Amino acid sequence: MLVSNHARPTLEDVAARAGVSRATASRVLNASPRVSPEALEAVNAAVLALGYQPNRAARALVTRRTGAVAVVFSEPEPKIFDDPHFARLIRAGARALADVDVQMVLMLVHSPDDQARAHRFLAGGHVDGALVFAPHRNDELVSIVKKLPLPVVYAGKPWGSLRGMHLVDNDNEGGAVLATEHLKSLGRKKIVHVSGPLDELSAIDRLNGFKSALGLDDKGVARLTEDGGFTREGGRKAMSALLAKVPALDAVFVASDLMAAGALETLQEAGRRVPEDVAVVGFDDHVAIAEHTSPPLTSVRQDSDEQVKHMVEHLMKLLRDETVKTKKQMLPTVLVRRESA
Amino acid sequence: MLVSNHARPTLEDVAARAGVSRATASRVLNASPRVSPEALEAVNAAVLALGYQPNRAARALVTRRTGAVAVVFSEPEPKIFDDPHFARLIRAGARALADVDVQMVLMLVHSPDDQARAHRFLAGGHVDGALVFAPHRNDELVSIVKKLPLPVVYAGKPWGSLRGMHLVDNDNEGGAVLATEHLKSLGRKKIVHVSGPLDELSAIDRLNGFKSALGLDDKGVARLTEDGGFTREGGRKAMSALLAKVPALDAVFVASDLMAAGALETLQEAGRRVPEDVAVVGFDDHVAIAEHTSPPLTSVRQDSDEQVKHMVEHLMKLLRDETVKTKKQMLPTVLVRRESA
DNA sequence: CTCCTCGATGAAAACCTTTGAGTCGCCGGT
DNA sequence: ACCGGCGACTCAAAGGTTTTCATCGAGGAG
Numbered sequence: 001m002l003v004s005n006h007a008r009p010t011l012e013d014v015a016a017r018a019g020v021s022r023a024t025a026s027r028v029l030n031a032s033p034r035v036s037p038e039a040l041e042a043v044n045a046a047v048l049a050l051g052y053q054p055n056r057a058a059r060a061l062v063t064r065r066t067g068a069v070a071v072v073f074s075e076p077e078p079k080i081f082d083d084p085h086f087a088r089l090i091r092a093g094a095r096a097l098a099d100v101d102v103q104m105v106l107m108l109v110h111s112p113d114d115q116a117r118a119h120r121f122l123a124g125g126h127v128d129g130a131l132v133f134a135p136h137r138n139d140e141l142v143s144i145v146k147k148l149p150l151p152v153v154y155a156g157k158p159w160g161s162l163r164g165m166h167l168v169d170n171d172n173e174g175g176a177v178l179a180t181e182h183l184k185s186l187g188r189k190k191i192v193h194v195s196g197p198l199d200e201l202s203a204i205d206r207l208n209g210f211k212s213a214l215g216l217d218d219k220g221v222a223r224l225t226e227d228g229g230f231t232r233e234g235g236r237k238a239m240s241a242l243l244a245k246v247p248a249l250d251a252v253f254v255a256s257d258l259m260a261a262g263a264l265e266t267l268q269e270a271g272r273r274v275p276e277d278v279a280v281v282g283f284d285d286h287v288a289i290a291e292h293t294s295p296p297l298t299s300v301r302q303d304s305d306e307q308v309k310h311m312v313e314h315l316m317k318l319l320r321d322e323t324v325k326t327k328k329q330m331l332p333t334v335l336v337r338r339e340s341a
Numbered sequence: 342m343l344v345s346n347h348a349r350p351t352l353e354d355v356a357a358r359a360g361v362s363r364a365t366a367s368r369v370l371n372a373s374p375r376v377s378p379e380a381l382e383a384v385n386a387a388v389l390a391l392g393y394q395p396n397r398a399a400r401a402l403v404t405r406r407t408g409a410v411a412v413v414f415s416e417p418e419p420k421i422f423d424d425p426h427f428a429r430l431i432r433a434g435a436r437a438l439a440d441v442d443v444q445m446v447l448m449l450v451h452s453p454d455d456q457a458r459a460h461r462f463l464a465g466g467h468v469d470g471a472l473v474f475a476p477h478r479n480d481e482l483v484s485i486v487k488k489l490p491l492p493v494v495y496a497g498k499p500w501g502s503l504r505g506m507h508l509v510d511n512d513n514e515g516g517a518v519l520a521t522e523h524l525k526s527l528g529r530k531k532i533v534h535v536s537g538p539l540d541e542l543s544a545i546d547r548l549n550g551f552k553s554a555l556g557l558d559d560k561g562v563a564r565l566t567e568d569g570g571f572t573r574e575g576g577r578k579a580m581s582a583l584l585a586k587v588p589a590l591d592a593v594f595v596a597s598d599l600m601a602a603g604a605l606e607t608l609q610e611a612g613r614r615v616p617e618d619v620a621v622v623g624f625d626d627h628v629a630i631a632e633h634t635s636p637p638l639t640s641v642r643q644d645s646d647e648q649v650k651h652m653v654e655h656l657m658k659l660l661r662d663e664t665v666k667t668k669k670q671m672l673p674t675v676l677v678r679r680e681s682a
Numbered sequence: 683c684t685c686c687t688c689g690a691t692g693a694a695a696a697c698c699t700t701t702g703a704g705t706c707g708c709c710g711g712t
Numbered sequence: 713a714c715c716g717g718c719g720a721c722t723c724a725a726a727g728g729t730t731t732t733c734a735t736c737g738a739g740g741a742g
Contacts, residue, residue, distance in 0.1 A: 396727085
């Protein structure tokens with residue numbers, strides 16, 4: 001009659017052992033104020049003794065809350081996931097969500113099929129909310145998600161109207177200004193830019209920072225910029241193109257560390273010394289890259305861990321139905337000096 | 342009275358619309374054989390018309406199945422996650438699990454705190470099973486998980502007794518033999534090895550392959566091997582040490598692509614031409630690395646996507662309570678020739 | 683024509699928790 | 713002495729699905 005069956009204890013068992021009703025036990029677990037100190041103690045003791053764990057399904061059934069959150073990466077080019085940046089975001093997400101005790105359901109969306117599946121899943125009420133990473137222009141997924149009655153926090157600005165959307169962005173433009181100003185302060189006169197793909201707003205913001213720091217007009221920017229597509233290989237090619245277009249260049253601001261690694265290779269192959277002949281600044285401050293290029297890369301740090309943490313906090317507020325004052329958050333960026341500039 | 346409220350349709354609604362009972366509707370959804378063709382069609386039509394999605398919580402409550410699986414990475418050194426290999430595994434897991442319509446709950450375990458949390462979570466019945474990546478020696482987590490009444494499939498061989506455990510491993514030893522034989526076939530006489538950390542069995546297996554292909558004894562191996570710790574920097578250092586120990590070396594088998602990238606740098610700095618003076622073979626065939634070293638890296642391919650897919654399949658069988666014939670699976674490795682050897 | 687079998691179906695219990703409505707003492711105010 | 717109010721608690725319903733058991737009808741065997 002004691003412990004008897006090997007099954008997991010239920011709230012009923014806890015209540016019985018604590019000498020109270022199921023309702024009271026439940027209130028203890030949910031930290032309701034209307035419960036006496038004695039009852040509280042008794043229930044807590046019983047929980048501990050029995051190793052009780054609430055049944056998530058039963059709870060979800062009645063509260064209409066799943067205790068799970070989707071983390072969605074929409075990225076038409078699957079191989080981009082080789083970018084370590086992606087791993088960093090996932091890791092940060094796993095950690096931040098575990099800290100608040102909600103399950104993280106990871107969804108990788110590449111194809112239209114994936115989109116349909118994501119749609120079904122998100123509409124199916126299987127999660128309470130979502131964190132969405134969808135940087136590309138006209139991403140169908142964003143339109144889909146927007147229509148859903150589901151709390152969502154975006155990473156960075158998705159393309160299109162931002163009204164009513166919640167997001168946490170890095171100060172890409174400010175970081176780009178920082179980088180460019182730094183190059184100017186080194187006395188560089190001919191500064192060029194390897195941009196990210198211009199169907200991503202983060203790339204555009206960085207480009208704009210570069211533009212405004214140098215006081216350029218559109219034509220000027222075009223002359224001094226090449227698109228490196230956020231890949232290492234793209235960085236190499238863009239750098240080659242710039243060397244051809246602007247042979248006298250003495251500094252380059254590259255919109256990502258991965259591209260900067262490629263650009264460095266190209267520069268060295270072209271016989272330009274870094275930083276003596278050409279100063280280089282990257283973006284992301286991805287340690288695994290920036291510390292291992294030669295020379296080590298000066299870069300603009302955007303703290304992805306922090307970004308994701310803010311996203312999670314924001315979403316939690318939405319789920320608690322708190323009225324959030326600011327729907328958009330902007331995180332600062334800082335320059336990390338190493339040897340390349 | 343028709344559609345009325347905006348709430349999600351329930352099985353009851355579907356049944357009503359199809360003119361059958363809830364029970365029959367349920368049977369259709371679960372593909373039970375004991376249902377007439379007409380009923381089947383009617384229910385399916387109703388499901389479609391209403392856009393019905395089963396309530397996961399309710400289902401979980403009665404079936405005692407959550408429809409979720411944990412994917413656990415146990416790795417004391419969090420920065421190892423910068424390794425793109427990790428991203429690849431996660432991506433493969435997300436995909437494979439989505440394909441069979443189960444939720445993936447990602448858990449990253451670094452500290453003892455994390456271990457305790459993982460323990461609580463896995464014991465709490467929040468998932469039906471787990472995929473565990475725990476390569477290191479004497480990983481506490483493995484002992485913890487082993488005691489749980491939870492179906493688990495391991496990636497590679499965890500340290501310790503393997504009895505009763507289910508796992509999907511790559512043929513590390515075979516791959517190492519492949520690599521070493523290839524170097525021999527090129528006529529190389531002085532072949533050395535940069536190993537992974539010897540607290541991981543995959544590293545040991547690769548070392549053993551190297552050893553047996555060359556017919557070495559323990560002393561011989563020690564003389565020709567350095568531990569590179571599976572990091573790029575470690576690869577550099579190990580290569581330096583080997584150059585000092587075995588100046589006449591003309592080939593090196595490196596136990597990972599990341600280390601090989603480092604080793605290549607060291608070799609070039611030392612003025613050795615690759616592959617003319619020294620032939621180099623890596624392991625993993627991680628495209629993002631192997632295709633971008635100079636020269637491009639010949640490497641042993643282990644198909645992580647395939648490995649994870651097999652792990653998922655295996656776990657699904659365990660969950661369906663099928664008696665699995667083989668508890669351990671070994672996946673073949675192949676040599677991918679590029680220019681470094 | 684009756685009995686039996688078998689397949690399809692329906693009714694209802696069970697899964698476990700939260701929560702609103704109601705109960706029960708007890709206190710202070712009149 | 714009575715009443716109102718209040719705090720702590722219990723009762724019981726609700727939430728949506730699966731599954732057991734019973735029922736019903738039809739068809740075949742005798």
